[in-house]
Amino acid sequence: MPVNGVLDDRGAQVLRHVVEDYIETAEPVGSRTISKKMGQQLSPATIRNIMADLEEMGYLVQPHTSAGRVPTSSGFRYYVDYLLARRRLARPERDQLQRMAAGEAGSASADEVVRQFSRLLSSLSRQACVVVVSRLSSxxxxxxxxxxxxxxxxxxxxxxxxxxxxxxxxxxxxxxxxxxxxxxxxxxxxxxxxxxxxxxxxxxxxxxxxxxxxxxxxxxxxxxxxxxxLDEGSPAEVYVEGRANILDKPEFVEDVQKLKRILRAFEEKSIIVRLLDRALEEEAIQVSIGTENPVESLPDISVVASGYRLGEATMGSIGLIGPVRMDYSHVIPLVEYSARLLSSVFEHR
DNA sequence: GGTTCGGCCATGTAATCTTT
DNA sequence: AAAGATTACATGGCCGAACC
The missing domain is CATH 3.30.390.60 (Heat-inducible transcription repressor hrca homolog; domain 3)
Structure with a gap:
């Protein structure tokens, strides 16, 4: 196993399976599970060796001796960057978003439009959806x-x-x-x-x-x-929908302190803005995983966000907030598509 | 209510087998 | 023969049940 952080094929496959299983179950993943998932090509003992290597490279951790392994932020990062099957958005979801966009296109109030997007996106993703409208003044x-x-x-x-x-x-x-x-x-x-x-x-x-x-x-x-x-600059508007989705996530329910911190953050405009800030600058979708996100006090959440624009000008960003254990293969295309739609809705007003 | 015990699961590792 | 994979086994920690 190479040590420079790049994985060979086997290491990559094991990491992928660990991440995907963990996304599904929120439980530490053991070597036998992975062995089964890989169709018994490798025995659990072999998997254990590979997992030990992955742990050494910082992609996995063990909550305690004799527990399965859990991906770290960098494990998820590696997964998102190299292993993620870029799935297209499922037809029904695309249709639903499109229908909503078409319905809202004529809506008089712009904040009603983003609110609707936010609502639909949070329900499709089962995560909390946040829309930041900033630079109103621009x-x-x-x-x-x-x-x-x-x-x-x-x-x-x-x-x-x-x-x-x-x-x-x-x-x-x-x-x-x-x-x-x-x-x-x-x-x-x-x-x-x-x-x-x-x-x-x-x-x-x-x-x-x-x-x-x-x-x-x-x-x-x-x-x-x-x-x-016009003296003071206009503050950003923030809309949060689907806060309650956070309550379904076992990792937060088990740890009330984490849950509290997250729910409190939702009440604090400036924190939300900081979380989605990067998406305002960049055209491409931004994925901040766990400790990567700019708010140090929230190392357990990930943010998937994209800016939306009116012509040249960035109008704001739309993003999902959830546990690090998010289904990125689903959520990333969802957010990308929504941001594009949102831009086009504003384009045609 | 708090503590102890045994089953269970996953682990690491030495010994052994297989492949190249 | 060396590297890689597997088997077999001892160890450690969690959790529920039994116990004080």
Missing amino acids: QPLRSLNLLRAGVDRILLVSVTQAGWVEHRLIEGERDLSADDLVKINAYLNELAAGLSLPQMRVKILQEMKKEKARYDRLMQRALLLGARA
């Missing part, structure tokens, strides 16, 4: 609207061209009449045409200099308002 705007929302507060509603709606509340504005707001709206929308929020902010700051010279009180006011509203 999308070009369709419209901008200021509404009076109380004596001293104004609501800013912005709608992007893809159909995302965002609200912001501006406090402490009491002396603008409804009539003023209508004028300001018209003015800002004229400025906004086709720009994203940050671009618009820059534009507003430029305009402010000019307006100072012209001394138009209302326009000045409009710009100040716009600048205030």
Whole structure:
């Protein structure tokens, strides 16, 4: 058996069987099981030797002496990189996703679209599905609207061209009449045409200099308002569906501490964003296995995620979160396909 | 309720057999 | 003959049952 981390054919076959059996049963896998799976070509004792080598190379571990073996993160990594049979997505699943996409294509609200995707994906995969919509602010705007929302507060509603709606509340504005707001709206929308929020902010700051010279009180006011509203960057939206699927996983049910940490992470936007962050950068699907994922406190979960886009711009990422023991051959094509569909839904709005 | 015991399973290894 | 595979056996840890 070579020691540089590359496996010969037998080692690879054994590792593959161990990983697949473990994915199925969540139990440590013994040498006899593998021997049977391989049609008794090799005796359990021989398998044991091979498994001992695999353990030495860091692909397997033994929870305790005289237990079967469990794949490590790098064991899964090797499996995903070299041994995984790239399965095509099963017909019925593709149809289901496609039907849903077609149904949602006309939907008015973009976040309803991602929510539906998330729901379906979590039920097809039996994992928790997470969608992150980030960079809302990088999308070009369709419209901008200021509404009076109380004596001293104004609501800013912005709608992007893809159909995302965002609200912001501006406090402490009491002396603008409804009539003023209508004028300001018209003015800002004229400025906004086709720009994203940050671009618009820059534009507003430029305009402010000019307006100072012209001394138009209302326009000045409009710009100040716009600048205030756009001051802080927009936070990412996060949707989590299928949290309960985590409760079906024996490895988490047995360890309440792990379960708690994971469920808590689902409540924490920033953690989710961090988990799916890499998928935003890269075009290709990202698989983070166990300790590879960027959140150190969650070494027992894997993330399979892919970005989706609107034209050139990345809009967000969609991904599945589950135990390291995920059926990657199923989940990877699922996520890939969903991300592509999601992109095309937004493309055609 | 906590502890001990025996069955069970999987292991590692030495001795032995098979293949090349 | 050497390398590889198998057999046979002792060992270690888990788990449920019996016991205190």
